[in-house]
Amino acid sequence: MSRRIDYFWRLVATGFSYALFGVGSALIWVILFPLISPFLGRGAERKRRARRLMHEVFRFYVAVMRGLGLLTYRVQNGEALNRPGRIVVANHPTLIDVVLLISMIRNATCIVKPALYNNPVMRFPIRAMDYLYAEDPEILLQRCVDDLHDGSTLIVFPQGTRTPAYEQRPFQRGAANIALHSGAPLLPVHIRCSPPTLGKHEKWYHIPPTRVCFDIHVGEEIDPLSYADGRERARAARALTRDMQARLSEPSKKFGPA
Numbered sequence: 068m069s070r071r072i073d074y075f076w077r078l079v080a081t082g083f084s085y086a087l088f089g090v091g092s093a094l095i096w097v098i099l100f101p102l103i104s105p106f107l108g109r110g111a112e113r114k115r116r117a118r119r120l121m122h123e124v125f126r127f128y129v130a131v132m133r134g135l136g137l138l139t140y141r142v143q144n145g146e147a148l149n150r151p152g153r154i155v156v157a158n159h160p161t162l163i164d165v166v167l168l169i170s171m172i173r174n175a176t177c178i179v180k181p182a183l184y185n186n187p188v189m190r191f192p193i194r195a196m197d198y199l200y201a202e203d204p205e206i207l208l209q210r211c212v213d214d215l216h217d218g219s220t221l222i223v224f225p226q227g228t229r230t231p232a233y234e235q236r237p238f239q240r241g242a243a244n245i246a247l248h249s250g251a252p253l254l255p256v257h258i259r260c261s262p263p264t265l266g267k268h269e270k271w272y273h274i275p276p277t278r279v280c281f282d283i284h285v286g287e288e289i290d291p292l293s294y295a296d297g298r299e300r301a302r303a304a305r306a307l308t309r310d311m312q313a314r315l316s317e318p319s320k321k322f323g324p325a
Contacts, residue, residue, distance in 0.1 A: 070276075073136075077274055080135040085271050088128060095124060096192045104195065111217065117195040118174050118219075125170040140167065140281035147254060147285045148172050151218035154249075156242050157256040158315050159224040160232055162265040164258055167281060168222055176214055177222045178207070178241075212249040221245070225311065229267040232259065235316070243307040246291035247300060253307075255286040255314040286314055 100120075107113045132138050148155065148171050155172070157164060169175045176198055183189055184200040193200075199214060199221075201207035215221055223245070225238035246253050259282040262275040289311065294303040 074274070074276065077135075077137055077278065078272060080137055081271060081274055084128075084132050084135065084137060087131065091128070093188055096188055100192050100195075104191075107195065113195060114197040115174060117192060117197075118176070121192070121196060122169055122173050122175065125166050129167060129170045136278055138279040138281060140283060142171070142283045142285070144285040145171060145283070147288075148220065148256075149174075150254075151220070152215050152251050153220050153254045153288070154215065154242055154246055154251050155220060155222045155254050155256055156225055156311055156315065157222070158232075158258055159226050159229050160258055160260050160263065160266065161229065164224070165222060167258075167283065168256070172220050172222070174219055175222055176219045178211070208245060208248060211245045215245070215249045215251040221251070225308070225315075231263060231266055238308050238312045240304045240308045243291070243304040243311065246289075246307065247295055247303055250292055253289040253291060253311060255289065255311060257284045257286065257315055258282075259284075289314070
């Protein structure tokens with residue numbers, strides 16, 4: 068009986084969390100953000116403050132889900148995530164990977180899709196946070212380089228889409244190209260979700276039988292300049308991508324029972 072009660076509670080809490088995210092986002096970004104926007108300053112200071120606001124919003128959201136008993140998480144070497152000018156490359160098993168990462172990174176940026184960049188609810192905060200978008204790949208690459216040199220932490224999912232741990236999807240070379248052009252170190256982050264949930268094509272009400280535990284292991288930095296030495300850039304990008312995929316395909320270190 069207690070297991071049924073626990074399951075029903077988590078089902079209700081999951082629905083509440085989805086509603087909170089949707090309604091809360093609308094209230095914050097449509098009503099609250101325009102009110103505080105004039106006080107965020109200009110230029111780089113405005114960008115940093117807007118990103119810090121997003122960081123705090125996601126920290127609160129993760130705390131709510133944790134408080135409701137939906138999830139718990141454990142992080143190894145998490146302090147490395149806030150080193151300035153790094154490219155965080157992570158595997159992408161669940162819907163909320165980016166939420167978890169931004170909740171831990173104070174000055175995070177990411178590359179956004181056109182649909183999100185032009186979304187009527189999100190376009191104003193996304194532009195205030197100066198998240199990265201450009202239709203021209205060369206312009207986008209240069210914007211990434213400039214933002215990294217300015218001290219931002221760029222989050223990239225080289226798999227390109229949510230991918231379960233058992234599926235080996237080829238990594239895209241975008242992160243490697245950005246690293247080689249900018250000289251920014253790559254910081255591999257392995258995310259393990261046990262039991263699996265919130266994967267691609269999964270409905271919100273398809274919840275696992277027990278509370279979810281996220282194990283997040285931040286690995287050792289990869290220096291892209293060691294790959295650029297004497298190599299043609301395309302070959303260097305392929306070699307760097309192979310090593311990056313090998314790092315992220317390794318099982319994360321033992322955390323003990325979930």
